[in-house]
Amino acid sequence: MNSPSGGKRGSNYGVASLLVLASLLVFSNPKAVSADELRSGVANYSIAVRLDPEMHTLDAHEVLSWHNLSGEGTSELYFHLYPNAFKSGSTTFMTETGRNIPSSAYGWMDVTSFVDLRTGENLTAQIRYSSPDDGNTHDSTVIVVKLSRPVAPGDSIAVSIDFNEQLPQAIFRGGYVPGRNFYMISQWFPKIGVYHDGVWNCHQYHAFTQFFSDFGEYNVKITVPAGYVVGATGEEVDRKSDADGMTTYRWVAADVRDFAWTASPDFIRVRRVFKGTGLPETKVVLLLRPEHRAEAGRYFSAVDTAMNYFGSWYGSYPYSVLTVVDPPPESGLGNMELPAIFTARRSDKCREFDFSLEARITREIGHQYWYCIVGSDGFEEAWLDQGLTSYSAGEVMEKSDGGQVPAYSFGGDYTLNLLPVVSVDGIPAAAIIGKTRIHEPFNSIPLYLKYATADAISDYAYRARNRGAYEAIASDKADLVLHTLEGVVGRSAMLEIMRNYFEEYRFGHPTAADFRTVAERIAGRDLGWFFNSFISGTGTVDFAVSSIEYYRETDLAIGTTTYVTSVTVKRNGEVKMPVDLRLSLEDGTSVDTLWDGQARWHTVVLRTNSLPKYAVLDPEGKIPLDIDYANNSLLVRPSYLPVIKWVARVFNYFQHVLLVMGLLA
């Protein structure tokens, strides 16, 4: 299944038919939002929802107006029913995560009525579950509804859906948190799939992939107990107190591909207007937990920084309101991106000198750009969101905070997980390591190395070996690939590529081919080899200097001395690509040359007037995908000082470890 490529979607479809439907709606269901409030889009939703905080349930009515943009007609409609991912331990999501949650934490959705508003026909009996990805009969996250009257190409349909929902405990992406009066309601309504070229793209709910949906306009009435503070996608336009002690909010959003909301009586709401240089104003609404009251400035500062960079680099943020939610720590909702709203949890281990909160916020704003505005397919080409976000958010962090990362995540899966222990015991080496800044994109290297050849970036993300492989490939490898692309085309061209890609595909559904088209147009050359190697392929890059030798030539007649240096370079990895070779000389100068990297090995002979000092491949670090940085260089004369320094440190480290262990005696 391919998602549609191309630019912006049109914005005036089927308005007339909606007006007809409006009268039907008003009289058919008392909960309905009047349809004249609906605006245009591809998939326009009008939803009225009521939260029962005692039972943690939702009772809702939805009117969907959908426009068939495909060149093919359809007699079926596919919908996501994502709350059913939490229905039992046998769903595809639960199976993939391997999680075993108590049945009290389960959640599910029931569609109780489905009416084709064109005909007034009740199609509830026509609903059947479908598992297009894995055939899992226990998974009910996708439904298909058979229509008696097809939707012709270019035509529209409106349907009325009643549904109720038991919210799951918020173990992942949404739900409620017991004892906290906190609700994050995402992926919560019957959401239509994307229909393109006569094929439905409507995947099941998977453990680690994101989502895919059409852009549209939302008009949502949210009824919650009085005193609850509500935040949602879009803008609050109305608020009414009901006689039964409830309050109904109305939110509208345009050109968004999803709608999420949150509610809690404990939220502290703080507002601020973001005013970037040359950028449109955006109202930033911060919903904070009470214990983080003092952190508002830090949140706003991080949002400002990220919005400024993203806005000036790629294009302005199109939505008028951005809501940032601080979820409870036990919710499993640390970072979650949805259109115009995201969660960014301030870790309770978060310290003043680490940048984990800033990194989270920056990353979530990255997702606003590459998932929420540029409507990439989170199932089939997750890297277009995750990778571009890693790349751009990393660049922002590098510019704003100098590439610092939180100390406790330093070293990823590797032995420096011991770092906290080490620093507690005051090992000098740890103190020095702790000060080290990790520059972009090297924090992506550990996970990439672990899964370097596991999957190709172009593989469907939900088919990844496991969550680690998914993150490694869709996010970390893609980050390194984009930095390598920057090395190939140059920094300014890369910025142009990203900016053009954003501008051309905002509110559209681009594919990797579209990104390549933009890259080739800006770079002015064929980049097929690059995309074939790194997006479609699983090969690795490893260039090495294997030997360096020289001899002296003296011309007695004119009294000059020339040094003839032979540098043999090797390509250990599968990927063939050009790489710079630099011969550095004792007098401080250097000689640069380019190796095409096609052969397995190559010897370069260089004549210089000064003694050679060392040879280095990729001296500017343009290829961060190279899996062995150390072998990129070779000294003419070995130096043992670093060995002494670091062996002494390791020795001292072990002395301290032994002393600590000896405390038991």
Next chain:
Amino acid sequence: MGSVRAFRNWRLWLVFYLINFVFAAILTIPIASLVSSDLSNRLVGQELLSGFCYRWYVEFAHGNAPFFSALLPQIVFLIVLYILVDVFLAGGFFTSFAASEKVKIGVFLSNGSTKFFDILLGTLIEVALLMGLYKLNSLFDLIGGTASNRIVATHGLWRVGFWRYAVLLVLFGVINILSDFSKAAMALDDDTFLSKLTRGVTFVIRHPLSTGGVYIGATILSTAVIAAAFLPARFVPSSGEAGILVEVAAGQIIVLLRIFSKLIFYAGEAVLYKENQIEVIKVKPEMLE
């Protein structure tokens, strides 16, 4: 008194340092041989002279993961062996520091061997108690879900964290003090294991201020030494030969100070216990009326 005896028995200090040195050297050799090629022949070695190269580190760790996996059991084995040697030495330290005269090395070793199993058993009990404490910490996590969340919402997180860790710290200290003085009893008394264990615990209960004082004093001293360990790393530029020399020397001085603080702790416990030893009067038949 304890610190005087720790100074006076400087040879024990040296023995302890040499044992630590040899074990650390054995642990270091495989890693040294592994890194020497990269660090001496590659440009990354020059980068590591003036700082740390994260990229090299992660690639090196990944590329040599099988080596480190194979090395780990050996490291664990050597650490366990080192702890056993420490247990052996503990008997000698207690008896040497408790004696008003210098103890000959033969007596030191003899005491170490005769008290070994009792002190080892005491150590295992301490380890079991500490593991229990660790489990208690996990229990805090478990019950923290609802109860402590309410406290968080109303009082702020730091209070929960403060009291939780304060309780854990006090329990840790109590386990430490009871274990340490029980070990002193193991070394300095002649009786059954259980009697000595009981006597050590009783001693702490009868002398809470002095035993706690020794423990807290030694903890402050060792913490000060640990804090001092950061100084060379912060202030000594170790990129040149002289800087590296200073760093190595400073590292060894810190190790020696840590050893000294540990021996002062032993000495303090030994002297305190010896001078306030609970006299055990064995009842003989003729004493009975």
